[in-house]
Amino acid sequence: MPEPxxxxxRKAAILEAVVNEYIGTAQPVGSQHVARSAGINVSSATVxxxxxxxxxxxxxxxxxxxxxxxxxDKGYRYFVDQLGEPGVLGPAQRQKVSRxxxxxxxxxxxxLERTSGLLCDLTSYASVVLPPGHESAPVRSVQVVxxxxxxxxxxxxxxxxxxxxxxxxxxxxxxxxxxxxxTVRLQAAAQSRPLGGVLDAGPSGDPVVDRVVDLAAAAxxxxxxxxxxxxxxxxxxxxxxxxxxxxxxxSVLGILExxxxxVSLLRDVLERGLSVAIGAEHGYEPLASCAVVVAPVPVxxxxxxxVGLLGPTRMNYPQALAAAKVVGERLxxxxxxxxxxxxxxxxxxxxxxxxxxxGRRRRHAGR
Amino acid sequence: MPEPxxxxxRKAAILEAVVNEYIGTAQPVGSQHVARSAGINVSSATVxxxxxxxxxxxxxxxxxxxxxxxxxDKGYRYFVDQLGEPGVLGPAQRQKVSRxxxxxxxxxxxxLERTSGLLCDLTSYASVVLPPGHESAPVRSVQVVxxxxxxxxxxxxxxxxxxxxxxxxxxxxxxxxxxxxxTVRLQAAAQSRPLGGVLDAGPSGDPVVDRVVDLAAAAxxxxxxxxxxxxxxxxxxxxxxxxxxxxxxxSVLGILExxxxxVSLLRDVLERGLSVAIGAEHGYEPLASCAVVVAPVPVxxxxxxxVGLLGPTRMNYPQALAAAKVVGERLxxxxxxxxxxxxxxxxxxxxxxxxxxxGRRRRHAGR
DNA sequence: GCTGGCACTCGATTCTACCGAGTGCCAAGC
DNA sequence: GCTTGGCACTCGGTAGAATCGAGTGCCAGC
Numbered sequence: 001m002p003e004p005x006x007x008x009x010r011k012a013a014i015l016e017a018v019v020n021e022y023i024g025t026a027q028p029v030g031s032q033h034v035a036r037s038a039g040i041n042v043s044s045a046t047v048x049x050x051x052x053x054x055x056x057x058x059x060x061x062x063x064x065x066x067x068x069x070x071x072x073d074k075g076y077r078y079f080v081d082q083l084g085e086p087g088v089l090g091p092a093q094r095q096k097v098s099r100x101x102x103x104x105x106x107x108x109x110x111x112l113e114r115t116s117g118l119l120c121d122l123t124s125y126a127s128v129v130l131p132p133g134h135e136s137a138p139v140r141s142v143q144v145v146x147x148x149x150x151x152x153x154x155x156x157x158x159x160x161x162x163x164x165x166x167x168x169x170x171x172x173x174x175x176x177x178x179x180x181x182x183t184v185r186l187q188a189a190a191q192s193r194p195l196g197g198v199l200d201a202g203p204s205g206d207p208v209v210d211r212v213v214d215l216a217a218a219a220x221x222x223x224x225x226x227x228x229x230x231x232x233x234x235x236x237x238x239x240x241x242x243x244x245x246x247x248x249x250x251s252v253l254g255i256l257e258x259x260x261x262x263v264s265l266l267r268d269v270l271e272r273g274l275s276v277a278i279g280a281e282h283g284y285e286p287l288a289s290c291a292v293v294v295a296p297v298p299v300x301x302x303x304x305x306x307v308g309l310l311g312p313t314r315m316n317y318p319q320a321l322a323a324a325k326v327v328g329e330r331l332x333x334x335x336x337x338x339x340x341x342x343x344x345x346x347x348x349x350x351x352x353x354x355x356x357x358x359g360r361r362r363r364h365a366g367r
Numbered sequence: 368m369p370e371p372x373x374x375x376x377r378k379a380a381i382l383e384a385v386v387n388e389y390i391g392t393a394q395p396v397g398s399q400h401v402a403r404s405a406g407i408n409v410s411s412a413t414v415x416x417x418x419x420x421x422x423x424x425x426x427x428x429x430x431x432x433x434x435x436x437x438x439x440d441k442g443y444r445y446f447v448d449q450l451g452e453p454g455v456l457g458p459a460q461r462q463k464v465s466r467x468x469x470x471x472x473x474x475x476x477x478x479l480e481r482t483s484g485l486l487c488d489l490t491s492y493a494s495v496v497l498p499p500g501h502e503s504a505p506v507r508s509v510q511v512v513x514x515x516x517x518x519x520x521x522x523x524x525x526x527x528x529x530x531x532x533x534x535x536x537x538x539x540x541x542x543x544x545x546x547x548x549x550t551v552r553l554q555a556a557a558q559s560r561p562l563g564g565v566l567d568a569g570p571s572g573d574p575v576v577d578r579v580v581d582l583a584a585a586a587x588x589x590x591x592x593x594x595x596x597x598x599x600x601x602x603x604x605x606x607x608x609x610x611x612x613x614x615x616x617x618s619v620l621g622i623l624e625x626x627x628x629x630v631s632l633l634r635d636v637l638e639r640g641l642s643v644a645i646g647a648e649h650g651y652e653p654l655a656s657c658a659v660v661v662a663p664v665p666v667x668x669x670x671x672x673x674v675g676l677l678g679p680t681r682m683n684y685p686q687a688l689a690a691a692k693v694v695g696e697r698l699x700x701x702x703x704x705x706x707x708x709x710x711x712x713x714x715x716x717x718x719x720x721x722x723x724x725x726g727r728r729r730r731h732a733g734r
Numbered sequence: 735g736c737t738g739g740c741a742c743t744c745g746a747t748t749c750t751a752c753c754g755a756g757t758g759c760c761a762a763g764c
Numbered sequence: 765g766c767t768t769g770g771c772a773c774t775c776g777g778t779a780g781a782a783t784c785g786a787g788t789g790c791c792a793g794c
Contacts (some may be wrong), residue, residue, distance in 0.1 A: 032788050043737050048788065066743045066787050105530060145508045147523045155522060155530055157512045163522055164472060165530045235619035236603060246607055249616065253604035397756050410768050417755065433756050532782045 007059075012082065013039050014050050015059055019071050019079045023314050028068030065318035073313060076291070076348050080276050080317050085319035089326060093122055101330050108161055112232045114305070115331055120235025122323040125242065126256060129268055131233040132297060132304035132335060135224050136194045140185040143356035144216055149173050152212070155221045158195065162337070165221040174208055180210045195224050231259045242312045243289065251286050256310070266308045269294045275321060277315050289313060293307070293320040295328035298335045306332065374426075379449065380406050381417050382426055386438050386446045391446060394434030395452050417526055425642040426542045440646035440680060443658070447643050449685050454685035456693060460489050465578040468697050473701075475528055480597045487602025489690040492609065492678035495629055499664060499671035501525050502591050503561045509553040511583055516540050519579070524564065527702070541575055549579045562591050598626045609679045610656065614643070618653050623677070633675045636719045643686060646680050656680060660687040662695035666703045674698065 008014065017037040021029045035044040051069055054060045061073035062068070071079070089097070099106060100118050112129045119127035141157040152168045185204060204210055208330050233256050243249050254260055265284060267290055269277045277292045291313045297305030307328045309320045374382065384404040388396045398418060402411040418436055421427045428440035429435075438446070457462070469476050479496045480644050486494035508524040517537045524530050525593045552571060571577055600623050610616050622628055632651060636659060644659045658680045664672030674695045676687045 026551065028787090032787080044787095045737055045739090045790095046735085049736090052789080064744070064789085066785095067745075068787065099671065104374060104416055112370050140514065141510065141512045141522075143508065143524075147507065147526060147528055153507075153524060153528055155508075155510075155524055155531070157510075157515060157520060157532075161514055161520055161532075161534065163520070163530060163532045165524075165528075167474065167528065234624070237617050238622060240607065240613055240617035240620055246611065246613065246616075249613075250607035253607055253620075256599070257604060270499075395756090399756080412758095413766085416767090419758080429757085431775070432758095435756065442769090491744095630792055653784075 007054075007057075007078065007284075010042070010352070011050055011054055012078075014047055015054060015075055016059060016079060016082065017069070018051075019075060019288055022070050023316055026314060027063065028063055028070050030068035035067070054136040055319075059133055063356050065095045069313075072280070076278045076313055076317070077276075080321075083321075087322045089122070089319070090311070092325065094326075096122060097326055097330060101334060104334075109232075112331075112333070113234070116232045116234030116329065119307060119309060119323060119327055122236060122311055122327070123311070123316070123320050124235075124238050125309045125315065125320060126233065126235045126239050128256075128262055128266060128306075128308040129229055129234075129309065129331075130263060131232070132160075132196060134160055134162050136304075137162065139191045139195055140192075141192040141218075142183065142190045142220075144168070144175070144179050144182045144186065144212065146176055146179050152179060154216050156195065156220065156223065157332070158255045164195075164223045166223060168212070168215050168219055170212065170215070172208070177208050178206065178212065180211050181206070182216060185209070185213055186216055190220070195220065231263050233259070234264065239310070248289055252290060252310075255286055265292065266294055266306050269308075270296060270306055275324070276317065280308055288324075291317075293324050295321075295324035296329045296332075299331040305332070305335070333335070374421075374424075374445065376423055377409070379419055379445075381414055381445060382438070383419060385418075385427060385436055386442060389437050390683055391680060395430055395437050397435035400435070419670050424509065433554055438681075440648070441607060442686070443645045443680055444648075447688075448644070450685055450688075454689045456489070456689045460463065460690065461693075463489060464693055464697060467496055468701060471701075476599075478701075480601070483599045485602030486676060486694055489607060489694070490676055490678070490683070492676045492682065492687060493600065493606050493607050493623060494671075495623075495633060495675040495677065496601075496698075497630060497633055497664075497675070498597055498599070499527075500591075500631070501527055501529050501562060503671075504529065505559045505578045505614065506562055507559075509583075510589075511535070511549045511558045511579065513541070513546050513733075519546060521583050523557075523562065523587065523590065531562075531590045533553040533590060534553060534577070535582050535586055537579065537582070539575070545573065545576050548573070548576050549583060552576065552580055552667065553583055560707070562587065579711075598630050600626070600629065606677070608623050615656055619657060619677075622651070622653055632659065632681040633661055633673050634701065636675075637663060637673055642691070643684065658682045658684075660684070660691050662691035663699075664689075664695045664702065665699040669733050672699070672702070693706055 011207045014034055016035045017040060018029045021033055021037070025292075031044040031047040034040055034047045034051075036044065040047065049192070051060060054075075055062065055069065058072055058076060060069040061072050063070065086326075088094075097118070100114075103170050104114055106133070116129045119125075119129070133289050137158040137160045139156060141155075143155045143157075145153045145155060146166075148152050150170045150173060152170060152174070154166045154168055156164045158164070181204070236253055238257055239252055240249050243252070261284070265282055265287075269282055274281075276295055277294070280288045282292060287310075287360065289312060290310055293311075293315070294307040295307050297307060299305065305328075307324050309324055311320065371392075380579075381401055384401045384407060385396045388404070390398055398411040398414040401407055401414045401418075402409065414518070418427060418491075421442075422429065426445060427436040427440055428439050432439065455461075456471075464485070471669065477497070479498050483496045484496045486492075486496070487666070504525040505525045506523060507526050510522045510524075512520045513524060514520050514534075517540060519535045519537060521533045521535055522530065523532070534667055539604040544659065548571070571580070603620055603623055606623075607616050608617055610619065628651070632644075632649055632654075636649055641648075642661055644661070646658065647655045647657060654677075656679060657677055660678075662674050664674060666672065674691050676691055678687065
């Protein structure tokens with residue numbers, strides 16, 4: 001595969017001008033526009049000649065003869081690779097981010113949801129927030145609560161403030177006392193260990209208790225893999241504006257509704273070390289007219305979550321990259337500080353029952 | 368305000384024919400089409416005369432001269448009021464519903480989300496599921512878990528299987544033992560009482576414990592009002608197909624993202640005893656081109672939740688009403704049986720840790 | 735190698751003519 | 765007196781022709 005860096009500086013400048021113009025106007029860009037752009041000091045005829053070359057090499061296409069050019073996916077890719085630095089947000093945007101992370105508070109789910117709203121607000125694209133998995137978060141508490149004659153609920157509290165639950169259906173009626181015993185045994189076996197690393201509790205002598213402990217342990221193992229498909233999607237209404245074809249909107253929205261697809265898409269892109277997937281670069285055919293920008297949410301060093309933006313391929317990449325990067329980092333810091341101290345409240349927050357009605361009612365991000 | 372029943376049978380039949388036709392085709396309906404409809408045994412000229420009257424009375428409008436008629440909101444309203452019975456679902460639909468409620472299982476949140484998916488599937492409109500509030504569900508367990516030096520987490524398990532949590536920021540460092548004591552005291556005060564009716568725990572002698580108990584009690588009171596703005600929205604992609612104006616789609620999607628608005632809209636419609644709100648009947652200007660169908664989710668007699676459908680005013684009301692009614696009822700039964708016995712697993716479900724990976728991966732409904 | 739000039743292309747826009755679904759009205763008929 | 769068939773009229777939608785203009789490719793000259 002040919003190196004993308006094989007463009008001479010003038011071609012690169014022309015390509016950049018086309019991309020920038022097209023991102024703004026969504027109209028094919030003609031040679032005159034390019035010639036008038038800053039940084040281009042040649043005539044339109046020369047630009048035309050270069051454009052022919054760029055088209056031959058696959059960076060541009062003409063929608064039809066006698067129209068301007070628009071970038072191909074390859075063109076966008078080159079453009080994105082060129083801008084080494086992710087760019088910075090404008091001052092207004094920066095302030096929005098700072099203000100957001102100063103004042104945000106409440107339970108983690110709500111914070112993630114509102115983070116998704118922030119991203120939409122910053123970029124006007126649809127946003128996705130993948131919460132960090134908590135395989136590695138130490139267990140703070142395990143509890144088995146009876147709900148009915150043959151039904152119990154396993155409730156696990158993790159050090160990062162997450163609470164997970166799972167129903168357990170029992171083969172037989174189990175007295176409350178036995179469940180208490182189960183809780184005690186599990187608590188001992190799981191306390192301070194990561195969720196994935198809960199050790200066997202060992203036999204207790206009471207077969208009923210052992211049986212329930214086994215069921216609960218299975219449920220806990222299940223929880224570890226379960227939290228992968230949680231995801232917060234926001235701003236899907238922005239997509240309606242981004243695409244003009246109604247059925248494109250419909251199909252993209254439909255995909256955003258399949259959370260599992262979204263999750264694996266983002267993880268996949270992230271795993272390949274990319275921060276942008278343009279057009280068909282991710283495998284999903286139905287999203288071929290979309291670009292995805294991803295940034296990790298690094299919590300205490302290792303990356304555990306992700307934020308993403310979904311928009312048309314003619315996306316404002318510098319802005320989107322900057323927004324995703326900054327928000328991902330800040331979110332990671334926030335979650336990281338929580339991991340250590342369980343801190344999830346804003347600094348200015350009153351020392352009181354957290355997340356009063358005032359804050360909670362301010363949800364903006366859609367799911 | 369004139370009674371809507373002031374239409375003679377023939378006018379009513381004509382109006383009905385227009386509505387039915389228009390729902391199907393989205394095209395203005397001419398007098399000839401109506402005259403050919405079943406149940407209309409007069410000539411097109413007569414139909415025309417009647418249509419003039421119907422237009423004068425506000426049930427129909429002409430988009431322009433020499434076009435057919437389309438129903439006004441008032442016309443739809445009459446139509447909806449006429450069909451006394453909500454109608455029944457087709458056999459295929461019925462089967463889908465039955466199959467769904469036979470096989471659905473897992474935690475409540477997931478079930479509600481998938482119910483929302485079911486509604487979309489049945490009607491091809493966007494759907495909303497308002498979970499029942501659990502003010503009245505008895506508390507099964509209360510726990511305060513320390514997360515950091517000055518942060519604790521209140522975890523409440525309710526008899527219906529719901530788990531609620533709230534962070535508590537502490538004024539000072541509280542030893543683990545004190546938190547345990549707090550848990551014990553709260554447990555005693557709250558056990559088996561509804562969440563809203565937790566009594567005062569009374570002084571314990573230890574001021575630190577009392578302080579934390581107070582904070583926790585405040586947090587619990589807060590939880591009661593908190594669960595109002597949870598809502599599951601599904602099938603927003605369907606809206607893109609329902610409206611042809613792109614900005615209508617955009618604004619409606621934007622509204623669906625504001626969960627609080629959706630919740631209060633549905634509650635409002637339900638409180639007014641309506642099952643359908645057409646056009647401007649609900650107060651929300653931006654949804655003037657939409658109709659909302661609502662059905663209660665009655666759990667053990669009193670209505671506590673709701674399911675809703677959001678579509679264009681030219682909605683298939685009989686189908687939507689039937690679907691909402693049936694799904695609302697079935698969901699209520701399901702949740703009701705859970706209230707008593709905590710039963711949330713399908714009858715055919717294996718007695719094992721519930722909601723294995725297989726089931727969990729099958730999410731369809733978008734948020 | 736760059737530039738201005740020039741002929742050419744082709745989508746978009748405008749204009750016109752026309753079709754036809756649908757209406758309103760009216761006189762004749764049951 | 766309601767109903768009906770007939771008829772003139774309206775007007776949005778479609779098709780075709782003419783026009784416009786942004787943009788291209790090519791080429792000769794600087």
